[in-house]
Amino acid sequence: MNSSCLTKTETKSPFLIGVAGGTACGKSTVCKNIIEKLGQTNLDETRRQVVSISQDSFYRELNAAEKIKASKGQFNFDHPDAFDEVFMFQTLTDIQAGKTCSIPVYNYKTNSRSKNENIVIYPADVVIVEGILAFYFPAIRDLFHMKLFVDTDSDTRLARRVPRDINERGRDLEQVLNQYMNFVKPAFEEFCLPTKKFADIIIPRGAENFVAIDLIVQHIRDLLNSEHCTQYELSEGLVAVHTNN
């Protein structure tokens, strides 16, 4: 594909990376490692601004009946309907357009967005979006310039999830296991695992896979650095990035 290198738009249109995978697969750790490795890169005399946001910030508000079910571990937070797709799409589109955005912080103890706490996402070079269903919604999936799927065994994920939910999210063992068997496991198989096919790169074993992470970081560096890399087209405020092959 020919590419005439246009000057970058005056606003920073970030390189969007989606990271999906089952709960406790290591998504957040993979993101942290990529950010650390990219952020240290001294490109164009300025440090690469690399930020990551969680799909969990876009859990929708629950009504009274749903809140009661959630408090008993009887609400399915692993189903696509639990997320506010429109809000997430609009926020990512604004980020894509180089706008500064404020997104909620999710509180797992209250099963709701923290009232007076938001994260401000400033225009950045790279924005990583991680979530169990990051690739489920087509309109959101199509925004990503790179899609990573972290493929960790489900027994390893459960072994990590149990202590995390008990120690960090104030739950008891029986509730955690019931929620896993009734919701987390079936929803992973029905909604998350099928999205693996959309990934550009599948990372077996997650954050321990240093080779995979180094390869990904180097690829992103090359893309961000290369002279003949991107052709920007602005359409409806979206920025489509086509790299020439």
Ligand SMILES: [N-]=[N+]=N[C@@H]1[C@H](O)[C@@H](CO)O[C@H]1n1ccc(=O)[nH]c1=O
């Ligand atoms: N329960 N459950 N499963 C979801 C899902 O596996 C994971 C997504 O990051 O967070 C979990 N999750 C989400 C909202 C919530 O209030 N509590 C919670 O544990």
